[in-house]
Amino acid sequence: MLSRHTPALIEALLHVKDQLRCVSASGAWQVFSAVPLGHGVVGRVYASGKPVTILDVANDPDYIRLGPPITSEICAPIIDRTGHPVGVINAEWAEAQPLDGWEETLTEAGRLLGARLSELGGPPAETRSEQLLRHALALTNAETDAEVLLRACRAAREVTGLAAAVLLRPAPDLLPEEQELRVVVAASSPEPRDRPLVARLGQIEPDRLAALLDEACRYGASYTLGDPAVLDARGFEALTAAGVRTMIAVPLGAGTPVVSSSVGALVVLDETAIVPDSALVNLLELLAAQASTCLEKLTTLRRLHVQANSDPLTGLRHGGPFGDRLANATPGRTALLAIDIDEFKAVNDTLGHAAGDRVLVQMAVALQQALRLGDELFRVGGDEFVAVIDVPSAAEALLVAERLVAAARATGRTISVGVAVQGELEPPEAAMYRADQALYAVKRNGRNGVRLAP
Structure with missing residues (x-):
């Protein structure tokens, strides 16, 4: 009935569960079915229980645009007989109009609607x-x-x-x-x-x-x-x-x-x-x-997630998670153990890649079991592994590395291990480079051993 007297989009929204649900509307081809409580001008008016007139919606942070541009908006609460808001009645104008008296009209419409809703038992329940x-x-x-x-x-x-x-x-x-x-x-x-x-x-x-x-x-x-x-x-x-x-x-x-x-x-x-x-x-x-x-x-x-972060052959985590772990290293406490299986290329060349895969799996299991609770093992290349451990000293890191070498020997193969403890002001990538250099030094000196990076 109100739409007969003004070219506005007019909506009645009632509180149903956690939304203000549109139960009737006129004046536009598209309307919101519901607005979450606390959102938009309608949510603000419902929460306050007081009408509001907005002459320039472009300057109102709560305005929710739908359809053609709107210049002004008036929203009034629908109040039940106990004085509590049960919804809102909202009007929006696309062109400048004389709005004198419309806030009072919508406020009275909200009061009458609220009284009628009270007679009918309140807003409709959710189906x-x-x-x-x-x-x-x-x-x-x-x-x-x-x-x-x-x-x-x-x-x-x-x-x-x-x-x-x-x-x-x-x-x-x-x-x-x-x-x-x-x-x-x-x-x-x-x-x-x-x-x-x-x-x-x-x-x-x-x-x-x-x-x-x-x-x-x-x-x-x-x-x-x-x-x-x-x-x-x-x-x-x-x-x-x-x-x-x-x-x-x-x-x-x-x-x-x-x-x-x-x-x-x-x-x-x-x-x-x-x-x-x-x-x-x-x-x-x-x-x-x-x-x-x-x-x-x-x-x-x-x-x-497991597939994206794990090596499908050994089940160990690989490059992505390794980079994340490096980023969270603790200078002065985190040690990096670069590990390489000795003469692994000869296994692939003489026995085939299937045999090489079996060696990788066997070595991954042996190294994982030799590490302490909380230590982390990654496969970062073909036969290259890195253990990231937190230790109180370089001596402790060397003890862990020696334990890994012993575990590898028990499988019938040997490994070379380079150890570096991240310095207080050292980037983790630099510590990893030092561990790799220590690993190469072990390789040059006959393999099957451990070396601490200087």
């Missing part, structure tokens, strides 16, 4: 689809597996309205043939009456949890149809004994051709007997599929 979208974005932004699982639990609990959500997964620190099942992540509603439910689930024996997970993943998503005191609940005695009356179980990776209990299941529970509708179960399947996709993405990123 389940909106909730699912918000949680799907949160899962995508998770940076660890644990964060994905926790966010999936919280999302499942909020979307269903049930008291608790848990994730059952194999314990990661056991061999496949020894794996037990346990609740690895749990989220429950904040009411004190619901907290004991998750605690009771955590006390269920691992073998019974394993049976529950296998049942949940056997054919896909499943849900309960009523009170287990009335209906047949055989096989779920562990849950019903813990007080569970309603359950929805969705395997992670739901929707894929093969669902395995080794992946895990998202289980949502309540102590009240209800019958979930099938559409709700479908939403949880989408949520579980999204969580599974995010877990796969994180696994792939970890694998790519």
Whole structure:
């Protein structure tokens, strides 16, 4: 109705969850669906509860541009009957207009809208689809597996309205043939009456949890149809004994051709007997599929990170991480040990590169095992390694180098090692050069030994 009296873009935005969501608009072809709380002029007005008139939006740091250039803006809060903001009504003009009286008009419109909203029960709640979208974005932004699982639990609990959500997964620190099942992540509603439910689930024996997970993943998503005191609940005695009356179980990776209990299941529970509708179960399947996709993405990123930073033959880190470690060296304490396998070229020339690869792998293992906890070994060339160690003195660095030479001899081969302790004012690259020069001196003097760089 307001748009009949002025050529302006007019929007009404209401607070829904953590956004100001546009519920009606006129006067423009494109509008924002929602604005995060605290952003833009609308966020400022909502937070303050006071109207604002901006005659030159170019000078306002909070202005968010969308569509054609705007010259002026008036925004007023929508106030409910308790005096609290529940949204804003915003008007923007593309051309200079007489704005006398418009701030008062929009303020009164906000008051009337707020009163009517109070009569109707307040701003509209998020739909389940909106909730699912918000949680799907949160899962995508998770940076660890644990964060994905926790966010999936919280999302499942909020979307269903049930008291608790848990994730059952194999314990990661056991061999496949020894794996037990346990609740690895749990989220429950904040009411004190619901907290004991998750605690009771955590006390269920691992073998019974394993049976529950296998049942949940056997054919896909499943849900309960009523009170287990009335209906047949055989096989779920562990849950019903813990007080569970309603359950929805969705395997992670739901929707894929093969669902395995080794992946895990998202289980949502309540102590009240209800019958979930099938559409709700479908939403949880989408949520579980999204969580599974995010877990796969994180696994792939970890694998790519290892591949990008490691030598595929020996598993040792190579040039990039070595450069980072040099940049963090401590002058006066960091020692660099340049290592070269003696007569390695002869192995490749006489026995072939496959034999040379075996020697490299064997030597990498031997050197790694001979180093102390915290020492780092890198492969920086064909048969060239560098150990970076922190020591109190050059004498300690020489002892470590001698231990590496002994470890190499135990494999049936020998190495030459040049040692340099970074000087107080010395760049790490200069210390590395000195270690290399010491290594070449060992080579010239018959190999199979250690030399400290001057």
